[in-house]
Amino acid sequence: MRNPFQEDEEIAKYKCHVSARGSPYLMIRPAKYEHIQDDPEMYLFHDVISPEEIKIIQDISKHKLYRSQVVSNKGPVEYRVSQTAWLQNQTHTVLLKIAKRISAITGLHVYEGIPHNMAGEHIQVLSYGIGGHYDYHFDPLFKMEPEEKWNETGSKFEHYPSGDRLATWMFYLTEVEAGGRTAFPQAGVSVSPVKGAAVFWYSIKKNGYGNQRSQHGGCPVLLGHKWVANKWIRENVNFLKYPCSLDPQE
Template sequence: MPVRYEQVHTDPELYLFHDVITDAEIHLLKDIASGKLERSTTRSKTENVTENRVSHTAWLANTSHPVLRRLAHRIAEVTQLFAFRGLHRPPSRGATAGIQSYGIGGFYNTHNDVLYKFLPEDKLNDVRAGGRTAFPEAGIALTPQKGAAVLWFNMKRNGNFNPRTLHGGCPVLLGQKWVANRWIRENANFLRRPCSTDPLA
C-alpha cells in the first residue's frame, strides 16, 4: 500500500504517515472501542495511577476483529517493521491496539515509553483546538490529523534510550481527540533495523 510520509525530526527519529486509515476503518474502530472504554491509568512501581492522564482507553486484541488484524499488517507494511506480534497468541501489549478517547480538558503528562523501541500513533480524528502531541526536548508539537500515523523510535540504534522522545498529549481545548497506539518491540525487529556499534548512533 503506497503511503505518503515525511520525516518530521531526526533526533528523535520521527515520521508522519498520511492517510494510513480510511474513514470506514476509523468508524469501525470507534464503534468497537466505545463499549470497552475505561478510565486510563499509568503504571507506577506499585499501582495504577490516574493523575498523569485524563482520558479513556480500550484495549483491543489484533484477533478481536478483522479491521484490527488488517491495520496491524498495514502498519508493518508502511513502516517495514514487524508490527503484528501475537496475532496467534494470547493478547499482550505487543498484540493489542490501545484506543484512547480524550474529551475537553483531556491530556497526558509528559512521559517516556522505555520498554518499546518504536511507537506508531494513529490519529482517528481532527481536533478543533488543542490536543497536540508535544516533544518538549525536541521542541516540536504535532497537530492531530485524521487518518495519519506518527512513528518515533524510543531507542537509538546503539541500544540506548533516547531521552528526547519525552512526549505528552496537550489538553484538548475544543472537540474530542481519538488516537490508536500500537507498541512495536525492539527484539522483534533486530533484523529489520540492525543495531549499531557506534556509541553515538
C-alpha cells in the same frame, strides 16, 4: 507541516515523500509521509487509515473504555486524563489488516502471526474529552532507567521477553478544533492531530538505550474530542529490522 517549535533553517531539511518500495503493499498503496525529525527518528504518515476503519475501531471501543491509568500506579492519576480501551488483534479482521499495514510501512515486525505481545502490542484506543491530556512521559517500560536498574527486583527482562517498546505508531482517529497536539519538548517538535494520519517514532536508539528526546505528552484538548489509537512495537523480534549501529552514540 509548519511546526512552531522549529526554526526555518531546521524545517528546510525535512521534506514530504511518497514511498512505494520495500513491500508489495506499498506498490499498490504508496505511503505519503513527512520526515519530521532525525532525533528521535520521526515521521507523519498521511491517509493510512480509512473513515470506515476508524468507525469500526470507535464502535468496538466505546463499551470497553475505562479511566486511563499508568504502569507505575494502580489507579487513575491527575496527570493522565483520558479513557482507554485495549483491542486484541483478533477482535476484528480490520485490526489484523491494520497491523500488517503498519508492518509494511515501517518495515518492522508488528504482528504477522507472531505470538501475542512478541512483536506488537494490542491496539490501545484513547478518548480525550475537553481538558483531556497526558503529561510528558516515555513509552519504554524500563529502558529509560539506568542500565544497572534493568534487572532489579522483578527482573524486567524476564517479565518482558519481547524486549522493550522500540517504537510507537499513533493513529489520529479525529481532528481537534483546538489543542490536543502531541508535543516532544526535548526534540522541539509538536504534531497536530490529522484525521486518518499517524505519527511514528523510535523511542530506543540503535545502541539499545532509551532516547531521552522521545519524551512526549498529549496537550490538553481545548475544543473538540480527540481519539487516537497506539500500536507499540517491541524490540527483540526486530533486532534484524533495526540493527545496532557501529556508532555507540547512535
